[in-house]
Amino acid sequence: MADYTTTETAPEVNPAALSLSELADHIERIHHAYLHAELPRLDQMVTKVARVHGDKEPRLHQVKDIFLALSAELATHLMKEEQILFPMIRQLETSDTVPSFHCGTIANPVRQMEFEHDEAGVVLAQLRQLTDEFTPPEWACNTYRALLDALLTFEQDMHQHIHKENNVLFPRGMALEQQKAG
């Protein structure tokens, strides 16, 4: 696991310059490690802030509900990538022919992951809207402010993470599979 804390930003990489295995490693080391560390902390913060300030700002209850649901979905999503799709991509890259995967072509898990990314994107947009673009009200305490900062970082990290998967790793993986099949 990377020593990646919320105060750092993800290092700049040119995803197109990496091999597919290197890119899968990079995504796990940076973005998955960030989520594994940050989701439990965000779950706690969002729950606490909704409990303490939900009377004054009722939208915090919605923020809590949709965040906790997304967080649970993401835990499963990460596991599917780490245990199924990324190993398939690494194996594809190192074999001369297309390995036989029991879920068929990698296009199947890719389609499912992209569907889940779209769903996460909808929730991220809702979180942005419900928090007035992550802007704290004047009266917000430090914990409330820290939550909105952390949610903004989460949104940005998720966008980078999804971009690297949807626009680089997955299309290159599917193209390689086609090429090796031909």
Ligand SMILES: [Fe+2]
């Ligand atoms: Fe991922």
Ligand SMILES: [Fe+2]
């Ligand atoms: Fe993903």
